[in-house]
Amino acid sequence: MNHIYSFSGSRMRVSRLLIAAAFAAVTATPACSDTTSTTPVGKLSVQVVDANGAGVWLAAVDLYRVLGADTILWRAARTSSDGIAVFGETDGGIAEGDYLVHVSFITNFHLAPGEANDKPVTVHGGDDLVVTFQAVTTVPHL
Numbered sequence: 001m002n003h004i005y006s007f008s009g010s011r012m013r014v015s016r017l018l019i020a021a022a023f024a025a026v027t028a029t030p031a032c033s034d035t036t037s038t039t040p041v042g043k044l045s046v047q048v049v050d051a052n053g054a055g056v057w058l059a060a061v062d063l064y065r066v067l068g069a070d071t072i073l074w075r076a077a078r079t080s081s082d083g084i085a086v087f088g089e090t091d092g093g094i095a096e097g098d099y100l101v102h103v104s105f106i107t108n109f110h111l112a113p114g115e116a117n118d119k120p121v122t123v124h125g126g127d128d129l130v131v132t133f134q135a136v137t138t139v140p141h142l
Contacts, residue, residue, distance in 0.1 A: 040125025041093030045086045046101055047132045048079050051112070055083020056135050058107050063087050066098040066120070074099065094123050101131045109135040 044063070048056040059079040064071040075094070077085035088094040101119045103111070111117060112134035119131050 040096045041088070042096065042123040042125060042127030042129065043086065044088065044094045044099070044101075044121065044123055044127070045084055045130045046077070046079070046103065047130055048083045048103055048109075048135055049132065050109070050135055050137065055079065055081065056105075056107070056109050057081045057083065059083070059085075059109065059133075059135070060104045060106060061085045061087075062102045062104075063094070064100040064102065064118075066100060071100055096123055096125055098122050103133045103135075105135065108137055108139040110138055112136045 046061040048059040048061070050056055057079060061077050061079065062073060063075040063077075065074040075087045077087060079085045099121050101121060102117055113136075115134045117133075119133075121129060121131055123129065
């Protein structure tokens with residue numbers, strides 16, 4: 001038994017409420033969506049190189065967004081054969097803000113002595129930034 005349809009007055013009130021809610025949703029949407037304003041973006045690349053300056057392939061690079069005292073994993077990538085990973089390459093870039101870049105290795109490398117991880121970077125609209133990490137091999141050369 002459907003109580004909405006048992007009283008014609010209730011059905012009328014519900015119908016008017018639905019129409020009013022739909023109208024409010026349709027008219028509010030254009031006011032909130034300004035197609036002329038965009039979030040400024042920049043380009044952020046990470047380069048991981050060995051002691052000889054050659055790119056380190058398959059290094060895992062994570063980008064954390066810094067929001068006050070918190071950090072949130074924002075993007076993740078792997079370096080290509082030239083040792084470079086570009087964050088936001090397929091979706092237009094990285095929004096302005098403060099970030100930390102973290103690198104980890106799935107191959108036989110680790111950070112070079114004295115090299116810091118979790119490097120801070122601030123991205124502004126139009127930037128083309130490169131964060132570089134130095135790595136050394138963990139396997140002795142034969």
